[in-house]
Amino acid sequence: xxxxxxxxxxxxxxxxGKVVDWLASRADIVVRFQxxxxxxxxxxxxxxTYRLSLLPSxxxxxxxxxxxxxVVLDPQALLSEIEKVAAQGLKVTPENLRIAxxxxxxxxxxxxxxxxxxxxxxxxxxxxTGRGIxxxxxxxxxxxxxxxxxxxxxxxxxxxxxxxxxxHNSLLRGLGAPEFSKKELLDGLLALAPKxxxxxxxxxxxxxxxxxxxxxxxxxxxxxxxxxxxxxxxxYVTSSNTVAGNAAGGAGIGPDAIGFVLGIAKAYTxxxxxxxxxxxxxxETGKLLGERGxxxxxxxxxxxxxxxxxxxxxxxxxxxxxxxxxxxxxLDVLDGLPELKIxxxxxxxxxxxxxxxxxxxxxxxxxxxxxxxxxxxxxxxGARSYAELPAEAVKYVRRIEELVEAPIVLxxxxxxxDDTIMMxxxxxx
Ligand code: GDP
Ligand code: IMO
Ligand code: MG
Numbered sequence: 001x002x003x004x005x006x007x008x009x010x011x012x013x014x015x016x017g018k019v020v021d022w023l024a025s026r027a028d029i030v031v032r033f034q035x036x037x038x039x040x041x042x043x044x045x046x047x048x049t050y051r052l053s054l055l056p057s058x059x060x061x062x063x064x065x066x067x068x069x070x071v072v073l074d075p076q077a078l079l080s081e082i083e084k085v086a087a088q089g090l091k092v093t094p095e096n097l098r099i100a101x102x103x104x105x106x107x108x109x110x111x112x113x114x115x116x117x118x119x120x121x122x123x124x125x126x127x128x129t130g131r132g133i134x135x136x137x138x139x140x141x142x143x144x145x146x147x148x149x150x151x152x153x154x155x156x157x158x159x160x161x162x163x164x165x166x167x168h169n170s171l172l173r174g175l176g177a178p179e180f181s182k183k184e185l186l187d188g189l190l191a192l193a194p195k196x197x198x199x200x201x202x203x204x205x206x207x208x209x210x211x212x213x214x215x216x217x218x219x220x221x222x223x224x225x226x227x228x229x230x231x232x233x234x235x236y237v238t239s240s241n242t243v244a245g246n247a248a249g250g251a252g253i254g255p256d257a258i259g260f261v262l263g264i265a266k267a268y269t270x271x272x273x274x275x276x277x278x279x280x281x282x283x284e285t286g287k288l289l290g291e292r293g294x295x296x297x298x299x300x301x302x303x304x305x306x307x308x309x310x311x312x313x314x315x316x317x318x319x320x321x322x323x324x325x326x327x328x329x330x331l332d333v334l335d336g337l338p339e340l341k342i343x344x345x346x347x348x349x350x351x352x353x354x355x356x357x358x359x360x361x362x363x364x365x366x367x368x369x370x371x372x373x374x375x376x377x378x379x380x381x382g383a384r385s386y387a388e389l390p391a392e393a394v395k396y397v398r399r400i401e402e403l404v405e406a407p408i409v410l411x412x413x414x415x416x417x418d419d420t421i422m423m424x425x426x427x428x429x
Contacts, residue, residue, distance in 0.1 A: 002429035003217040003259030005247045008224025009317040011233075011271040013297070013304065014264040015329035015412055017041025020057040020220045022420050023262075026427055027218035029210055030058025030065055031203075033250030034240040035222030036072040036106060036136065037081075038129040040298025044415040048088060051298055054078050055085065056220050059092055066203050067099040070240065070250020072136040073148065074106035075192045094198040100252065101200040104145035108188070109168045109180045110135040116177040126236055127273025129299050137239040139164065148200050151193035161185055204252030211257055216427060219247040219258060225317035226356075233356070233363055236275025244322040260426045263323030263406065265314050267331045267396075270304040272297045276363040278356070279307040279343040279370075293333040308370065310343040311403035316355050318406045325409035325426060328397060331389075332381035332413050339375050340396060343368040344403060373399060383413045386421055 004023060008014045021043040024030050037053035043060055054077060056065035067073060082092045110132025117134075118125045128134060139145045144164050150157050161182050169179040210217055221242055226232045228242040240246070244261040248254060268289055271277045280286070286306045289295065295304035317323065334340060345354045346366035357363055376390035383389055389397075389411075401408045411421040 002427050003219065003257055004262055004426045005219035005221065005244045005258045005260070006262050006264060007221035007242060007244050007321055007323070008227075009263035009265040009314050009321065009323060009326065010224050010269055010310075011226045011277075012224045013040070013270055013272065014224065014266050015327075016221060016264050017043050017052060017057050018329070018412060018415060018417065019262070019264055019327050019410065020218060021045070021060055022417055023218055023426065024058035024061040024063050026216065027058060027063060028215040029207070030056040030063050030218045030220055031068055031207070031247075031251050032056045032066070032071050032220050032222065033068040033247045034070040034242060035238065036131060036133050037074050037077040038131050038133045038238060038299060039222035041222075042298055042415065043417070045417050050085060050088060050090070052081065052085075053299060054081055055092060055097070058218060058220070059085075059096060060090060062096070065092075065097045066206070066251070067097070067103060068203060068251035069100040069102045070246060071100075071103055072106050072133060072140070073099065073103045074131065075196050077106075077131075079192075079195060097199055098201050098203050098206060099148060099196075099199040100203045101147070101149040103148045104136060104140045105148060106132045106136045107146065107164075107185060109164075109172070109185070110139075112177060112180070113168060113171060113175075116172060116175040120175055125274060127275070131299075134239040142167075146189070148196060151189060151197055154190065157189060158186060207251060207253045207257075211253065217257070217259070219244075219251065221247070225263075225321040226313060228320075231320045233275045234358070234360075236273065243320060260429055261322045261324045262327060262409070262426050263318060263321060263325070264327045264329060267309060267328050267334055268293070269307045269310050269313075270295050272300070272302055272304050276360075276366065277305055277307060278313075278346055278366040278368045279310040280305050281307045285337070289333060293330055308341040308343055308368070309400060310368070311400060312343055312345050312354060313356055314404045318404055323406055325424065326401075326404060326406045327410040327412060328400065328408050329412035331393060331397070331411055332379070334375065334396075335379050335381060336377065337375040340373045341370040342373065342399065342403065344371050345369045371399075380413050382416070382419045384419060384421060386423070
């Protein structure tokens with residue numbers, strides 16, 4: 001039986017949370033494999049809206065949630081989120097949430113360094129979420145991380161903190177930011193240990209067992225291909241690999257277990273934070289998309305930059321991300337627009353190109369080449385079958401499908417869980 005991996009195909013906030021929640025009804029386990037609480041996934045279920053950052057979206061459906069080793073985990077953020085959803089009637093316990101014992105932790109010094117760096121960059125800032133994601137991943141590859149399992153070994157913790165503080169306090173001092181004391185960090189971690197350790201386990205064993213007993217696993221990506229640390233608009237990216245291939249390494253399972261790779265794309269484009277965005281609109285249409293689509297960051301509340309659908313970029317995301325089928329979300333936001341544009345390529349320094357180049361200046365110089373399509377006057381909002389869509393909306397979807405070179409397997413027509421049109425079951429492989 002096929003598993004499914006869900007990844008973002010643009011710059012994040014495509015509606016991954018809604019799609020994972022919808023698919024989770026047919027999965028047994030939902031696994032987060034990268035990112036951290038920089039993610040903000042919104043699930044609308046009747047009158048209740050859940051905003052999740054760390055918890056795998058499947059927990060809302062009562063499924064087992066797994067936080068894999070590829071995530072960077074802020075213990076305090078996790079406990080706060082568990083409390084927040086408890087107030088909405090959702091009980092998260094070690095019964096329905098398991099965390100990889102080897103997951104690296106985000107400590108208070110990580111957001112401090114993240115913010116100090118952003119301040120130092122001034123105008124050139126990345127526009128990070130300020131959650132310490134980048135510094136935490138640096139410590140992981142620098143072999144300095146405190147990992148969840150270390151909370152069970154106070155001596156290891158103490159020695160590792162010495163090494164970590166030598167590194168971080170030197171940096172913080174250089175950036176003119178306050179330094180951290182070992183005692184405060186150690187006391188904080190030791191106090192968190194009994195709350196967190198009951199969730200810890202070698203999740204690779206559980207996933208291996210799930211695989212052999214034919215259970216369905218849904219891998220929930222955060223961020224998106226254009227924010228991938230290798231394939232995105234570097235350096236305006238996040239600090240992890242967001243492509244589907246990382247679901248294997250970030251969960252501790254073989255690449256053949258990833259299953260069908262589902263990419264999520266909005267019917268237009270948005271981006272939060274700085275960096276190139278060729279099809280960005282600075283006019284009334286851009287404003288309208290932002291208002292209609294309620295385009296404000298789930299994590300930071302920042303307004304999202306809006307623009308036309310960039311088929312050239314999504315095609316690239318399909319190729320490098322390993323996307324086998326696409327979900328197009330927020331089609332309803334385009335209702336009533338007289339005409340729609342799709343970016344099909346770029347003009348860069350007088351040349352026509354069909355991909356976003358890697359070099360920063362070339363990226364920033366990319367001018368979109370548009371194709372114009374007729375809009376539709378009817379409504380797609382809440383549509384649950386293809387037959388309910390206006391003919392021009394169908395044409396728009398079909399044209400995108402051709403340009404991005406991937407089949408569109410699902411359409412989303414409102415934030416609500418069941419306002420979804422399925423053309424092909426991703427779990428069928
Ligand atoms: P994620 O980070 O990819 O999970 O996406 P976010 O949850 O950050 O942002 C997507 C936003 O769009 C959320 O507020 C969703 O409730 C909303 N949304 C998802 N699908 C649709 C849709 O088809 N139509 C509309 N109007 N809103 C949607
Ligand atoms: P979801 O999972 C949109 C962006 C930040 C910034 C860059 C680096 O909800 O789609 P970071 O804090 O990760 O070091 O910031 O990445 N970013 C996101 N943008 N959606 C997200 O997650 C994002 N997570 C990070 O705005 O530009
Ligand atoms: Mg989001």
